[in-house]
Amino acid sequence: MQAAIRTRDLTKDFAVGFWRKRPYRALDRLSIDVAPGDVFGFLGPNGAGKTTTLKLLMQLIFPSSGEAEILGRPAGDIAVRRRIGYLPENPYFYDHLTAEELLDYYGRLFRIAGGERGRRVSAILDRLGIGAERRLQLRRFSKGMLQRVGLAQALLNDPEVIFLDEPMSGLDPLGRRDVRNLILELRDQGRTIFFSSHILSDAEVLCSRVAILVKGQLAAQGTIADLQAFHVRGWELIVHGVEDSIVQRLRGRARRITRIEGARYAIELGTESRPEQILTELIADGASLVSLNPLRDTLEDLFVRRVAEVGEGARAEGGHARG
Amino acid sequence: MHAASFVALATFRESVRDRVFYNLVLFAVLLVAASLLIGQLTAGQDVKIIKDLSLAATSLFGLCIAIFVGIGLVSKEVDRRSVYPLLAKPVRRSELIVGKYLGLLLTLLVNVAVMTAAIYLVLFYLARGVPPNIQQAWDAPALDPALLKAIALIYLELATVTAVALFFSSYSSPLLSAIFTLGIYVIGQFNADLKQFDRIVSAPAAVALAKGLYYLLPDFARFDVKLAVVHGQPVPVAYVAATAAYALLYIAALVCGAAALFARRDFK
Known part of the structure; x- marks a missing residue:
């Protein structure tokens, strides 16, 4: 079966420093496979490389080496973009537009025809609980409401694969519950969901499979049951x-x-x-x-242990190098 | 419709919502105040002065929009990260660049068109009631169609300046883009002098460098026929067409350059 998302040795180095540029490896040879219909949790502490991976998959940045595929096509392929949805971390949208206008604009880019576009925009805003506010300019929206608009635009084209970068960020408990239910609903519809998070309880409830990323490296990958059974x-x-x-x-x-x-x-x-x-x-x-x-072990126990193990490994490597 | 056209319409809408067209109010006030004042102070020269002043104001106001909106066209999208969800849609990076550029061209077109209408309205008001024998003594009629040639070239100049701003904005910060664009604009006004550099300098390397810069940098002086039009001197259609072709070539090169730079840019 063809993977919905596949990466092989995906690596990203950034040049850091002002005068003397030196490479900083944000992602190190990441190889993952996400099967169609999976809810895949991409977990890791801040700075682990989660957002870098998502940006590589969206081709907002380009890999230093390795490859990434979505639905069997290279990441960034225009035809693939018609079939995916993406919610960036802390999304920002044009604040001079209303929620309705924003979705209408994106709907045009997806070439959704006029009448159908209007119906879809209205339905998705209803589903995300954006009522009369949809006619307000986005500059008046709270962070939580913007997150909902972000989810709405990610689902507008009825995507097969949905990438969500920290989807619970900025949401109150009710909002988080709504998003959890939404993800479960999308899962039941057979869509593939790839979401990054550092909120482990969400991953535990939602994910069929998880990967734990620490300092740009894959520290663990598997089903939650597999990862916990050994412990x-x-x-x-x-x-x-x-x-x-x-x-x-x-x-x-x-x-x-x-x-x-x-x-x-x-x-x-x-x-x-x-x-x-x-x-x-x-x-x-x-x-x-x-x-x-x-x-x-809870997922949190596993997470903390893997983070500590990678930290120890890095210290040991540093010690050898210095020695 | 092409994705670039949707981006262009969205860019135009953003200009409208960001109150870019408020400059038209200032332009209108300036024009009316000037016409009233000049009408009181001068005898027989008022039409010429108003033409001179209004063409200069059209150029200056347009230039402010071309530079200050132009430098934010791409950098604002990147800095605010609105480019992230946009580029996850079926939109090529080159389409984003072209769409942004066309959007600002549309804004400038509306701006210049409204200013042109205002200029003709004021000139009509000034010429009204002036006896025909006095009007015949003017260098050019008040409602001279040749004004449109000057305005068309102003618009082409603004389109070229916008392309310069877009080019820098595709990889540089807004502040640096503004400095570079303004610098290129100022140098471009004196570009023709570089061609004659061999008359004052004999060193072959310096002359070759000056010639190279002459061909590389835009020649903005070509677009300025304001003085000729105001004084009723002919501006051949062939000259306007050749300048338009020059502008289109230069713009095409800059937009392609901007698209190429933007195509490989990492959004960290």
Whole structure:
């Protein structure tokens, strides 16, 4: 199956410094594949290279080496641009135009015919919750409202692939919920969504696959389940109908025992414990099982660990170089 | 329609919303005040002075728009990052450059057309009631159609200055673009002197350099036929056509240059 988005060794060096220019590598040999219909979360701390990647995909900047393809065509291909939508980070639009006029202008660039254009502009503004404000000049819009206009223009051409750079930025909790629902709706329609974010809870809820970028390098890539499965850090066993004295016998083998209420206990076991054996003992003593769950790292734990690992790696490389 | 034409119309709309045409009010006030004042002070020279003054004002006001709006044409899009969503649409970078340029040309066209109408209106007002025998003594009739030749060349000059501003604006900051464009405009007024450089300097290298600059830099003096028109001297149509061809070639080179520079630019 052809990837919706594909990069191979995509690299971008910027020249920094005033007099003596030296190269600064913002993105280092990025290779990713995003399948059609995926909601792909592109995660990383500030300055990791997320926006650089998106700009490379939009051909707002050009790669130093490597290649990028969207829908099987080179990034920047005019025919491809008819089939994609893009929301830049902190978008700015012509503030002398109204939301309606802006979308009408972009609709013309997409060659959407007059009547259809009007209908589509109206429908998308309705969907994004922009009511009577659509006839106000954009200079009067709040940051959150501009973000909604940005989303509206990204969806105007009914795109197959949608690139969203920090789509939750500047939105209040209600706005974030709306955008989350919108992304889920687009996913259900079979569209491919590539969004960058540093808000991990959003990625956890929305993404089928994620990539973690740190200092321009790919630190992890996969489904959220895959990335978390390797990091089971224990078990939580909840049992009911067991006497306190029986539970206390497990003190040496459990990490923590918490009485929830009455004869209901939460027993946290380490990875070295065998939960099946403990459960069998407790059931033999009259307990009944409520639940047994693995304790996995959250995406945030994984994220922090990968950022730290790359940081350590960079320090070690620096040390060797100096040495 | 071509994507460039949509960009051009959007650029024109931006000029209107940014109140670029407010300069027309100032122009009208200046013209009416001058005609009233000159009418009181001079005898028989008022029509000539008004023609002189109004053509100079058309050129000056247009020049302000060409330079100060022209330098922001591209740099404003880049600085404010409105170029990001725009270039993610099916628009080539060259179409953006051409569209921006055509948009400002349309703004200048409307501006110059309204000014032309105002000039003819004031001249009609001044000539009204002047006996025919006095009018015959004037160098040129009040409502002289030759004024249109001078105005057409002013417009072509403005179009060339806009192309210079666009060229610098495609890769440089607005301040530097303004300095470069103004510099080229001033040098362009004296460009013809470079051709005669061998009359005052004998060093072959200096003469060759002067000749090279003469062909490289625009010759803005070619566009100035104001004095001839005001004094009723003939301006051949062939001269206007040759100057128009010169302007078109120069503009085409500058717009292509701007598009080539813009095509490989990184928007950091």
